[in-house]
Amino acid sequence: MVDLLRIENLSIHYDGRSLVSGVSLSVNVGERVGLIGESGSGKSLTALAAIGLLPEGMTASGSVRLAGQEVIGTADRDVVILRGTAVATIFQEPLTALDPLMRIGDQIAEVLRRRARRDGRSASRADIAADVMRLMARVALPEPARLARAYPHEMSGGQRQRAAIAMALACRPSLLIADEPTTALDVTTQAEVLQLLETLVREEGMGLLFISHDLPVVGTAVDRVLVLRAGELVEEGAVAEVFDRPRHPYTIDLVKAARAFDRAIGAAL
Amino acid sequence: MTDAIPTLARASSLRLTPAFLVGAALVGLHVVVGLMTLLWTPYDPTAMTGGRLALPSLAHWAGTDRLGRDLFTEIMIGARIALAVGTGAVAIAAVIGVTIGLLAAFASRTVDDVLAATLDILIAFPTLLLAMLIVAASDGASLGTAILAIGVAASAIVARLTRILARRVLAMDYITAARVSGTGWLGIIRIHVLPNIWPTLIVNFALQFGLAVIAEASLSYLGLGAPPPNASWGRLLQEAQATVYTAPFGAIAPGLALVSLVIGLNLFADGLRDVADPTRRRR
Numbered sequence: 163m164v165d166l167l168r169i170e171n172l173s174i175h176y177d178g179r180s181l182v183s184g185v186s187l188s189v190n191v192g193e194r195v196g197l198i199g200e201s202g203s204g205k206s207l208t209a210l211a212a213i214g215l216l217p218e219g220m221t222a223s224g225s226v227r228l229a230g231q232e233v234i235g236t237a238d239r240d241v242v243i244l245r246g247t248a249v250a251t252i253f254q255e256p257l258t259a260l261d262p263l264m265r266i267g268d269q270i271a272e273v274l275r276r277r278a279r280r281d282g283r284s285a286s287r288a289d290i291a292a293d294v295m296r297l298m299a300r301v302a303l304p305e306p307a308r309l310a311r312a313y314p315h316e317m318s319g320g321q322r323q324r325a326a327i328a329m330a331l332a333c334r335p336s337l338l339i340a341d342e343p344t345t346a347l348d349v350t351t352q353a354e355v356l357q358l359l360e361t362l363v364r365e366e367g368m369g370l371l372f373i374s375h376d377l378p379v380v381g382t383a384v385d386r387v388l389v390l391r392a393g394e395l396v397e398e399g400a401v402a403e404v405f406d407r408p409r410h411p412y413t414i415d416l417v418k419a420a421r422a423f424d425r426a427i428g429a430a431l
Numbered sequence: 432m433t434d435a436i437p438t439l440a441r442a443s444s445l446r447l448t449p450a451f452l453v454g455a456a457l458v459g460l461h462v463v464v465g466l467m468t469l470l471w472t473p474y475d476p477t478a479m480t481g482g483r484l485a486l487p488s489l490a491h492w493a494g495t496d497r498l499g500r501d502l503f504t505e506i507m508i509g510a511r512i513a514l515a516v517g518t519g520a521v522a523i524a525a526v527i528g529v530t531i532g533l534l535a536a537f538a539s540r541t542v543d544d545v546l547a548a549t550l551d552i553l554i555a556f557p558t559l560l561l562a563m564l565i566v567a568a569s570d571g572a573s574l575g576t577a578i579l580a581i582g583v584a585a586s587a588i589v590a591r592l593t594r595i596l597a598r599r600v601l602a603m604d605y606i607t608a609a610r611v612s613g614t615g616w617l618g619i620i621r622i623h624v625l626p627n628i629w630p631t632l633i634v635n636f637a638l639q640f641g642l643a644v645i646a647e648a649s650l651s652y653l654g655l656g657a658p659p660p661n662a663s664w665g666r667l668l669q670e671a672q673a674t675v676y677t678a679p680f681g682a683i684a685p686g687l688a689l690v691s692l693v694i695g696l697n698l699f700a701d702g703l704r705d706v707a708d709p710t711r712r713r714r
Binding site for chain 1: 539540603604605607608610611612613614615618622623626627629630708709710
């Protein structure tokens, strides 16, 4: 069985500076992997490199295999084909992740149409519309018929992120990359979106690469976790193992900080 | 379900400001008059129909010019010429400008830098000077060269605006999301970039239309626009200049026509944004 994503010895350079060095990780079918680290630790860059979308001027070396196919050094045209089927991404800020001038239903429909074209299926307008409703119901958006006609600025943050998840699902990807998907949401909404993501990943049998700086959030969403610091992997293992018995001093600090924060919250309540 | 309670999405209602309506009425009036001249004018525009330099009367609403031709008829035809030049010039500026702007936005950094510098140099030239150069380089002034000259001169501004707007759109996460889901560049332009830059571009087109009308009048005034007997407003103004002290109305009438169309276009442009951009509509 081919890994959904296998990154080996990935390094990213910009202007002679090393941003990520020697990162290796893999995500198998149905596996949920977390990538944690502070801002600037290179976790989002690793994700962008995984889908071949590094910003202009950055160079990647090493190996990134998406569904068995090498991404680094491959022409963009060939990677595009992979992207539509092998992987989908959810971003931190749903407001910028949705086209502000397109109705939500149309945005989801666009992905569905593209996917149908790619599969060589012809999908009628009614089929697409029915699929949009099904996906919107799947991510628990209320009143799908009405919200499908809404623009992003007419929705709440949680609704927007649900719509973004529906768009990712519309690709029917085997791997979902979620880059801080709950950071821009308030705590209650955060919990709901996490719950939704977890259910969807389990039921659809997708692989998940979950990127976050938030230890507790990662802990609830994934099975295995990798800790990234200043572009290098410092620790990896099962969630319980890493959180209960962190070995690297940096991970120990992270866990301590999270515990202290929890206690402070607990005391405040 | 906290995020299910606030139902913000309500039917977006269009907000039409009084300024927009006034602008649309002024532009509409000129369009109706301009189209009407294709079928009917009060007098033959080249026929001498009354006394020379007559004051406005019931027979001649705007008086007559120094050859005794009906000035109102000429101003009506001038509206047609102004609108034709504006439409043609904006169409040329839109096609050239948007294409170059998108190319620059998508191009590698070196190509983009070269294009941006070229555009900056072109914009530094006064539009009129650039248009005069193009008219001079072609084999004689005509309505066609005026349209081409003004259109090309305006395309640099449209290109620069398009480039900036497209760059901003391309930096958004939804573009990355579209690319992740496998959309090609042409699809991204068609589905995301053009619709998102459109509301700003259309406003700029309306403003460019007004500038093109003024540029055409200026070129005609200088004798570089549509040659006689085409009754361009600029030519009417130039002809009235010699008799401005004895018969000021010959200058005032075409001047009023020109100003009312340009003001109308500017007011129209202002309100157009609210119509074109759904995020600016009242909820």
